[in-house]
Amino acid sequence: MLYAFGGVALVCLGLYGLVALEHMLRRILAVNVMGTGVFLILIASAARAEGAPDPVPHAMVLTGIVVAVSATALAVALACRVAEQEQEGRPEGEVKP
Amino acid sequence: MTVWAFDILALLALVWLAWRAMTARRIEVAVVTFLPYGLLMALVWARLRAPDIAIAEAAIGAGLTTALLIAAANRIRRRSAYERAADTAAASSRSADARLGGWGKQLVGAVLACVVGGLLAAAVANLPAQQAGLSPQVEANLSDSGAGNPVTAVLLNFRGYDTLLEIAVLLLALIGVMQLRRETPGPVVSAEQRHSLVLDSLVHVIVPLIVIVSGYLLWRGGDAPGGAFQAGALLAGAGVLLILNKQARPAWLSARVVRAFVAAGLLMFGGVALNVMWTGRNLLEYPIELAKPLILAIEAAATVSIAVILTMLFGGVLTPHRAPSLQGGAS
Amino acid sequence: MWVDVLSGLALVTGLAFFVAGTVGLIRFPDIYTRLHALTKADTLGLGFVSLAIALQSPSIFVALKVMLVWAVALAAGATACNLIAQYADRSGLRPWERGEP
Structure with a gap:
C-alpha cells in the first residue's frame, strides 16, 4: 500500500515537471515518470490480496511499458526534428563556433 | 521491519531520482539519471511480486528508453554549435532559468499536481484492503x-486484443519515426566515435548470449516469468549494441526482409485472430487443444517483430538521415 | 548452518567493497580515479554478493545462473569503463596529479 502512495507522488512530480519544465527532453522524461507512477499504483493495488497477485493489471502494465517506449521514441524523434528546424531557422551570424 | 526499511528507502530514492531526472542542470545528467531510476523501478517490481514487469522494465524502461533519450540529447547538442558556445561562455547565467518555466507555469503545475495528487491519494486510501480482483x-x-504463466495467459489469450493492438501501436510509432527522417544525406553523424576493440570483443561474446537468453525467455514465458515482450526487448538491446558498434545499419530498414520481420508479428497475430473465426468462434477465441501451439507461434513472430521495431526506433532517432545509397528516386 | 555463515560473510565483504567503491566515486578528484574505484571495487563487491546468493540458491543450476550474471556484469562493466576512459582521454581530460585540488 505504501507503494501506491509512492506512485501517487511520482504522478504528481511528473505532472508538475510536464507543466513547469521548458526543455523538450525534460518534458518527455516527466511523462515517463508519470507513466511509471501510474504503473506503480496499478501493481501496488494488484498486490493487495494475500497469495498470488492479480495477473490482469500485470499484463496491462506490461502492455503499458511497451506502449510508453514507442510513444517516447516518437516524441523524441519529433523533439529532435523541432530542435533542428529551430537551429536551421536562425540567421547564420548567430551561430558562433 | 527490514522489509519496511527497504520499501521506504526505495521510494525515497525513486522520488529523488525522478526529480533529478527532470531537473538536473545538464540535460545529459538528467537523461542518464533515468537509467538508475528504471533499474530501481525494476527492483520495486520484483519486490511487488511482478517478475514479468521487472524484466520488461529493466530491458525497456531503463535500457531502451535511456538509450533513446541519450541519442536524442546527443543529436540536439551536436547540431547546436550555438548552444554549446553559449553553454561554455555563460553557463552560470543560463542554468538558473533554463530548467523551469516562468512563475505562471510553475504555479499552474504545482496546483495541478496538488489537485490530482490529492484526488489520487484519496482514491488509493479508499481502496478496499483485501481483494483478489x-x-x-x-x-x-x-x-x-494454453499457457501456465497467468500473465502470459492474460496477455495472449484472455485479453489478446490489448496485445494485438499494442503491436499495432509499435508499428505505428516506427512508421512515425521513419517519416521524420530527412531526405538530405546530411553529415556522417557518428564520425567522432572511433571503433573500439574492447567493445568489439564484448559484442562478439554478448550478442550470441543475448540471443540464447531471449530464446530461453520466450520458451519459459509459457510457464514462468518471461515471454515475447521480454525476449523481444532483450534482442532489441543486442540490436542497439550492433548499431552502436556499426555492425548493423539503420538504413537496413529499407530492405524487404527487415520490413517483413517488422510486419510478421502483426500479420501472424491478426491472421490467427481472424482464422479462428472460420470455425464459428469469436475473434481471438482459440480452440482449446490448439491454444498452446497458436500462442507459441504468435509469440515467436511477435518477438522478432518487437526486437526489429525497437531496434529500428533507436536507429531512426540516432541517425536522422536516409542513407544516400538507398535514396534512389527520392527527391 | 555453515553455509549460512559463509554466505553472510560473503555478503558483508561484498557490501564493504561497495561502500569503498561508492566513497571513492564521491571523494576522488577526477574521472580516471573515480572509474578506478567504481569498476574495481564494485565488480568485486558484486562478485561477493553473487557468491552469497549462489550459496543460498536451491540448486546448482540457479547458482550457475547467478555466477553467469556476475560474469556478464564483469564484462559489461569493464567495457563501459574502457569506453568512458577512452572518450575522456580523447576529449583532452588530463589525469589528476598530486597537489592539484
Missing part, C-alpha cells in the same frame, strides 16, 4: 488457456 477467474481458466 480477477485472479480467481484467471486461475479457474488457466488450464484452458
Whole structure:
C-alpha cells in the first residue's frame, strides 16, 4: 500500500515537471515518470490480496511499458526534428563556433 | 521491519531520482539519471511480486528508453554549435532559468499536481484492503488457456486484443519515426566515435548470449516469468549494441526482409485472430487443444517483430538521415 | 548452518567493497580515479554478493545462473569503463596529479 502512495507522488512530480519544465527532453522524461507512477499504483493495488497477485493489471502494465517506449521514441524523434528546424531557422551570424 | 526499511528507502530514492531526472542542470545528467531510476523501478517490481514487469522494465524502461533519450540529447547538442558556445561562455547565467518555466507555469503545475495528487491519494486510501480482483477467474481458466504463466495467459489469450493492438501501436510509432527522417544525406553523424576493440570483443561474446537468453525467455514465458515482450526487448538491446558498434545499419530498414520481420508479428497475430473465426468462434477465441501451439507461434513472430521495431526506433532517432545509397528516386 | 555463515560473510565483504567503491566515486578528484574505484571495487563487491546468493540458491543450476550474471556484469562493466576512459582521454581530460585540488 505504501507503494501506491509512492506512485501517487511520482504522478504528481511528473505532472508538475510536464507543466513547469521548458526543455523538450525534460518534458518527455516527466511523462515517463508519470507513466511509471501510474504503473506503480496499478501493481501496488494488484498486490493487495494475500497469495498470488492479480495477473490482469500485470499484463496491462506490461502492455503499458511497451506502449510508453514507442510513444517516447516518437516524441523524441519529433523533439529532435523541432530542435533542428529551430537551429536551421536562425540567421547564420548567430551561430558562433 | 527490514522489509519496511527497504520499501521506504526505495521510494525515497525513486522520488529523488525522478526529480533529478527532470531537473538536473545538464540535460545529459538528467537523461542518464533515468537509467538508475528504471533499474530501481525494476527492483520495486520484483519486490511487488511482478517478475514479468521487472524484466520488461529493466530491458525497456531503463535500457531502451535511456538509450533513446541519450541519442536524442546527443543529436540536439551536436547540431547546436550555438548552444554549446553559449553553454561554455555563460553557463552560470543560463542554468538558473533554463530548467523551469516562468512563475505562471510553475504555479499552474504545482496546483495541478496538488489537485490530482490529492484526488489520487484519496482514491488509493479508499481502496478496499483485501481483494483478489480477477485472479480467481484467471486461475479457474488457466488450464484452458494454453499457457501456465497467468500473465502470459492474460496477455495472449484472455485479453489478446490489448496485445494485438499494442503491436499495432509499435508499428505505428516506427512508421512515425521513419517519416521524420530527412531526405538530405546530411553529415556522417557518428564520425567522432572511433571503433573500439574492447567493445568489439564484448559484442562478439554478448550478442550470441543475448540471443540464447531471449530464446530461453520466450520458451519459459509459457510457464514462468518471461515471454515475447521480454525476449523481444532483450534482442532489441543486442540490436542497439550492433548499431552502436556499426555492425548493423539503420538504413537496413529499407530492405524487404527487415520490413517483413517488422510486419510478421502483426500479420501472424491478426491472421490467427481472424482464422479462428472460420470455425464459428469469436475473434481471438482459440480452440482449446490448439491454444498452446497458436500462442507459441504468435509469440515467436511477435518477438522478432518487437526486437526489429525497437531496434529500428533507436536507429531512426540516432541517425536522422536516409542513407544516400538507398535514396534512389527520392527527391 | 555453515553455509549460512559463509554466505553472510560473503555478503558483508561484498557490501564493504561497495561502500569503498561508492566513497571513492564521491571523494576522488577526477574521472580516471573515480572509474578506478567504481569498476574495481564494485565488480568485486558484486562478485561477493553473487557468491552469497549462489550459496543460498536451491540448486546448482540457479547458482550457475547467478555466477553467469556476475560474469556478464564483469564484462559489461569493464567495457563501459574502457569506453568512458577512452572518450575522456580523447576529449583532452588530463589525469589528476598530486597537489592539484
